[in-house]
Amino acid sequence: MSDRIRSTTFVAALCCAALLLVACTQSTTGTAGPGGPDQQAQLARFYEQQLSWGPCADFAVSASDREAFADPKFECARLEVPLDYADPGGRTGQIAVLRQRATGERIGSLVINPGGPGASGTSAAASLSSRVAQSPLNQRFDLVGFDPRGVGASRPALDCLNDAEWEAERADLDVDPSPAGVDQTEAENRQYAQRCSERSGGPEVLSNVGTRDVVKDLDILRAALGDEKLTYLGFSYGTRIGSAYAEAFPQNVRALVLDGALDPTETTVDRTVKQNAGFQQAFDAFAADCARQPNCPLGTDPAQATTAFQALTRPLIDKPVGAENGSRTLSYPDAVTGTIQALYLSQLWPALSRGLSMLASGDGTILLRLADIYNGRDPDGRYANDIEAFISISCVDEERITDRDQQAELIRRANEAAPFRNDGRGIVPALDPCAFWPSPPTSQPHVPQVQGLPATLVISTTGDPATPYQAGVDLAKALHGNLLTYEGTQHTVALQGVPCVDDAVSKYLIDGALPPVDTVCRAG
The missing domain is CATH 3.40.50.1820 (Alpha/Beta hydrolase fold, catalytic domain)
Incomplete structure (x- = not known):
């Protein structure tokens, strides 16, 4: 499919945040x-x-x-x-x-x-x-x-x-x-x-x-x-x-x-x-913020965050992980898409951090939900x-x-x-x-x-x-x-x-x- 990232808006980001908080004219x-x-x-x-x-x-x-x-x-x-x-x-x-x-x-x-x-x-x-x-x-x-x-x-x-x-x-x-x-x-x-x-x-x-x-x-x-x-x-x-x-x-x-x-x-x-380049800039800003928080899934050195992210997500190419209590799986494309969705708005960075931490523990639920928002998928x-x-x-x-x-x-x-x-x-x-x-x-x-x-x-x-x-x-x-x-x-x-x-x-x-x-x- 297309490799181009689309231009979405604040509306999708606001909806995403909510879901993650689980007559006639003239x-x-x-x-x-x-x-x-x-x-x-x-x-x-x-x-x-x-x-x-x-x-x-x-x-x-x-x-x-x-x-x-x-x-x-x-x-x-x-x-x-x-x-x-x-x-x-x-x-x-x-x-x-x-x-x-x-x-x-x-x-x-x-x-x-x-x-x-x-x-x-x-x-x-x-x-x-x-x-x-x-x-x-x-x-x-x-x-x-x-x-x-x-x-x-x-x-x-x-x-x-x-x-x-x-x-x-x-x-x-x-x-x-x-x-x-x-x-x-x-x-x-x-x-x-x-x-x-x-x-x-x-x-x-x-x-x-x-x-x-x-x-x-x-x-x-x-x-x-x-x-x-x-x-x-x-x-x-x-x-x-x-x-x-x-x-x-x-x-x-x-x-x-x-x-x-x-x-x-x-x-x-x-x-x-x-x-x-804009999304990489946003990712780097997220990584710098994450590094200041306890238990950041990308580590304490923002300069190594891209490598850490790749180490977390690339294994999904060969082996997707379970999500939604085992009823679904998180693929590599969805992990990247979910991350991109969260980078649209800095208020979603805590959710992204939780999602990456859960991925490290073998649960892809949050990243999958983020990817669902990007892809226009309803909970049903x-x-x-x-x-x-x-x-x-x-x-x-x-x-x-x-x-x-x-x-x-x-x-x-x-x-x-x-x-x-x-x-x-x-x-x-x-x-x-x-x-x-x-x-x-x-x-x-x-x-x-x-x-x-x-x-x-x-x-x-x-x-x-x-x-x-x-x-x-x-x-x-x-x-x-x-x-x-x-x-x-x-x-x-x-x-x-x-x-x-x-x-x-x-x-x-x-x-x-x-x-x-x-x-x-x-x-x-």
Whole structure:
């Protein structure tokens, strides 16, 4: 499968921490999308649609959603969009939308996207609701989350593996660098791409799930919500949606907050290597903190922590360990994935330390639960389509590698940047599923053209493992926006209880007042 680490958000980390503690809108306003007169006429019916709001129970795709969506303060609807914007009279899709109404004098809608790609915006909005309950944002804005096309409760949904196939995939090592091993892995990846096409609705669906099309859906959503201009908060991959929207519809932007940036000018290879380096930086920070605690499973010398981690995890390649009282097993890929999940947020470091200590004692339960969160597995063994959507969207958003030598060089650089996750068996230069995708990429790295865009706010965290700090600096420059720096080790920070950051976000979104240039916020 893919060797790339995905960009998830604070929502997954918060859910992980909890588990380990074991009516109609107004008519269209604003400016419609681009296109000739005929296309504009065909798109008009989408821009003019009225959303029918109702209970959210049917929109839940996970156990946590089913519990959260039962709250009557949330209402849900489906937004109809063209499946292919080049043929707006053809097949259509439905975008799942969740809303919590403003409690006071309403400015408009605050639309959020939590990242991924593949994370559910409806789930994120429900999770974020409690964190902004006492915030002025809750009073002035309808809080709106949407599942991008193919994701979560949107239809058609991306579907590549059933639950049993996902369990087998997680146990599949793909560590054999021999020609036969490479051929086998590529055959699996080719089959994966074929299954995605067959089970998701065909090549037409896979061709049109990228950010290029999501931003057009977002503009239709803006209109259907009755907002003349878009107010948007995007985390992680959600910053790509935000910056792409800013380029496509600068005249329709009221305010953009982009936290945990993807640099739109960066190549896929460079971003992958830098992200791996970011996770190694977070691992090193965890190891230094662990070394100061009694009984650290990685020892008292942070310089030896990577070697100690490898000594703990690499034996799993040949012999997985039991977990969940013997009902399941922890594989090597899941041990690394569980560790990566915990590195997104420093508050999860104690859980990671406990997990590694338990692994040393022959119990993989905590690391397996962390890996379950990353992979979107419910306690009942059902999988959401987070990872399937991540791969599918990446395959049409990212540059494609179709040469084994180039793939080998990428893996070599990634292993060098993040040695803690190097399996030590040699490079397996198998092409990933994107090399066999039935449709070409729809995006490429470039400097956004955003003439007429109002002032934006970009937030970047100095120790962000998934979206390194410099990407935020570069995105702010590309959008001619203001940069707010947060000094910390975690992935994204907005509306997570840091007063300096949250106050700046609220003032900007409500009043348009940006923080002073070069503002730096710190924990506590």
